[in-house]
Amino acid sequence: MYGIVNQAIQGLVTDSFGQQKWEEILKDSKVDIDSFSNKGIYPDKITYDLAISASKILNVSLDDVLFSFGKYWVLNIANLKYNSLLKTGGNHAFEFLKNLPNFHSRVMLYYPDIQPPEFQVEEVDSKTLILHYYSFRSGLSSFVKGIVIGLGDFFGNEIVCELIDLKEDQHTSSTFEIKWLD
Template identity: 45%
Template structure:
């Protein structure tokens, strides 16, 4: 993942719990990087170590940390740093989700070494759709749910996220039914 992801985790922790808590989490993660450079790629294990250390320090599950981070990513990092790209995705939650398969194509222009997930949209109805989350990375279901929740908040649309199929249960991909 790019450094901007790890920097965003740092901002989430310092904003909500203070610099001292971040220092503890970073120390407990075993990561010896002083400063994350937004435009540089880092090994995924760094992000997972930060999430694990935050989980232990804050006494919540890794999935809860990833969920909160997903919301943060949309509402703070994405909206504040990439507002133009976010607005180009659609005027409401449904439009944004339908356009989601094209979103990372635009992001890859900024971050050419990005290994993004893919999305497929199916069963589009008036107030719901099915989203296929196709990723080479495992362990990010909580983050994906947080992203979807954050999009609901961004578009001021209450959202319900049902995880209907998972890799853990033998399916090829993670599948979510998103309703609003």
């Protein structure tokens, strides 16, 4: 994945737990890179190893690491670096989510070699969406859930998101039910 993803994991850890914890995570993961390039492409294994070591060193589940990472991704990385791109998706979390299937094609203007996830959205009623997530990667559904909740915070909408189906081998096909509570 592009280095911005690893930079963001580093940012989450150092902002929340300090530089020393990040160094412990680097050491535990045996990732021998202390500065990631935003647009460099790194093997996915590096990202997974960092997340697994963060879970071990910070003593939280891997799903919790990925969920926090998803929220951090929206509220810090996307909000601060790609605010106008984020706003092209709408001005309400539900509107944004309905446009999500096209979102990474706009991200490709910045990251042309991305291997993006795919999404499909079904509108059940004005307060309920079903979100299907497909990836050739595995293990990242909690990251998606963190992003969805982060989008609620970003747009100021209270939403809940529940994983209702998960099919995973080397690839992922998972489904979320998202409800808007406002």
